[in-house]
Amino acid sequence: MVFARNQWYVVAYGEEVGDGLLARTVCGEPLVLYRTGAGEAVALADRCVHRRFPLSESNRDGDRIVCGYHGFTYDPDGTCVAVPGQTRVPRTARVPAYQIVERDSLVWVWIGDGRGDAAAIPRAPWLESPSYTTVRGMEPLAARYELLVDNLLDLSHETYLHAGYIGTPEVAQTPITTETDEEAGVVHVSRRMKDVECPPFYSRSTGIDGRIDRWQDIEYHPPGFYLLHSRIAPTGVEPGPDGDDSDAFHVEVGYAIVPETETTTHDFWWVARDFALDDAEVSAFLHDSNRTVVLQDVVALNKLEKVMASEPAGHQELSINIDTGGLAARRMLQKLTAR
Amino acid sequence: MTPGTNTGRLRVEWSPGSDRLTGICHCGAEHRADDPVEIWTWLLAHPDHDTD
Ligand code: FES
Ligand SMILES: [Fe+2]
Numbered sequence: 001m002v003f004a005r006n007q008w009y010v011v012a013y014g015e016e017v018g019d020g021l022l023a024r025t026v027c028g029e030p031l032v033l034y035r036t037g038a039g040e041a042v043a044l045a046d047r048c049v050h051r052r053f054p055l056s057e058s059n060r061d062g063d064r065i066v067c068g069y070h071g072f073t074y075d076p077d078g079t080c081v082a083v084p085g086q087t088r089v090p091r092t093a094r095v096p097a098y099q100i101v102e103r104d105s106l107v108w109v110w111i112g113d114g115r116g117d118a119a120a121i122p123r124a125p126w127l128e129s130p131s132y133t134t135v136r137g138m139e140p141l142a143a144r145y146e147l148l149v150d151n152l153l154d155l156s157h158e159t160y161l162h163a164g165y166i167g168t169p170e171v172a173q174t175p176i177t178t179e180t181d182e183e184a185g186v187v188h189v190s191r192r193m194k195d196v197e198c199p200p201f202y203s204r205s206t207g208i209d210g211r212i213d214r215w216q217d218i219e220y221h222p223p224g225f226y227l228l229h230s231r232i233a234p235t236g237v238e239p240g241p242d243g244d245d246s247d248a249f250h251v252e253v254g255y256a257i258v259p260e261t262e263t264t265t266h267d268f269w270w271v272a273r274d275f276a277l278d279d280a281e282v283s284a285f286l287h288d289s290n291r292t293v294v295l296q297d298v299v300a301l302n303k304l305e306k307v308m309a310s311e312p313a314g315h316q317e318l319s320i321n322i323d324t325g326g327l328a329a330r331r332m333l334q335k336l337t338a339r
Numbered sequence: 340m341t342p343g344t345n346t347g348r349l350r351v352e353w354s355p356g357s358d359r360l361t362g363i364c365h366c367g368a369e370h371r372a373d374d375p376v377e378i379w380t381w382l383l384a385h386p387d388h389d390t391d
Binding site for chain 2: 176177178182183319321323324327331
């Protein structure tokens with residue numbers, strides 16, 4: 001597989017990047033991340049030019065990194081400014097610096113040539129909005145990222161893999177509408193459920209104990225950004241004619257699906273809600289249940305990766321109606337990786 | 340969807356109560372089938388698809 005290059009990827013949550021040296025690999029490129037004294041996030045290639053020692057296992061001297069092996073010293077722009085035992089610094093001594101943009105509390109890195117257009121980065125404003133409370137995490141996945149894309153584009157699996165958390169029988173039974181926006185490069189998948197069972201994930205966090213109207217509107221921005229706009233309301237509570245929907249509960253679930261290597265993935269996930277904003281118990285509950293759900297996917301996809309690795313390429317698959325969105329996502333991904 | 344608007348938008352609807360999918364191209368052409376692979380192949384053939 002080839003990675004989709006010339007793309008923005010989430011490399012970290014803002015709070016992960018600080019004084020320490022954070023190692024993270026994106027699309028097979030090892031990076032070291034840290035924050036300068038002025039608060040700028042920096043990403044350099046995580047290999048010293050001298051003997052390739054990982055800079056992430058080195059030391060900081062102010063805004064500089066001093067290689068932990070023989071002391072080559074690097075500025076935040078990757079220029080080597082000092083080498084041991086001599087005053088002359090070889091002209092070619094520099095490590096690649098990666099373009100970074102911080103937005104909506106996410107740290108994005110440009111993996112590709114030249115400079116990326118920051119305006120192309122998809123937004124997730126609720127992550128920093130005072131009207132939402134967010135819980136989040138990141139799980140390592142020992143599977144290729146395409147398997148996670150497939151998984152998230154088809155929520156029918158909630159009924160089976162996540163029963164007792166977010167899945168109820170209706171999820172797999174409700175028809176879906178899929179739309180691809182070729183110009184914007186987005187896949188939309190929507191499922192609107194009326195008068196259905198409320199899964200524990202939502203009943204326990206919202207306090208609703210009866211039947212609900214449940215909407216799932218997915219936006220997938222290839223290669224690796226996924227938003228699930230989830231609306232939960234007691235059955236019959238409709239948005240007003242003016243669009244006012246303040247009587248419903250809104251949960252913004254999101255994932256950054258970030259290829260680490262060809263067969264491993266960073267699975268960033270978050271749950272932002274517009275209710276019970278200060279309720280620590282609701283936060284803890286949503287954090288733990290969503291992490292459980294994510295880990296159920298991780299276990300399943302790790303198994304799938306093993307199966308795929310053990311089979312010759314070009315194995316037969318069978319696609320059915322629930323795969324319509326996944327097929328659209330794959331096609332867009334193929335276009336990006338072919339470029 | 341009005342033909343000519345939303346250039347580049349391709350839509351697939353799952354007809355409630357049935358196993359049928361309806362593909363709607365941005366040109367307004369429609370195609371029905373019960374296999375998503377067939378639907379996408381048809382949609383992506385634009386402008387070379389026949390309406391049914
Ligand atoms: S490997 Fe970094 S200074 Fe030698
Ligand atoms: Fe899942």
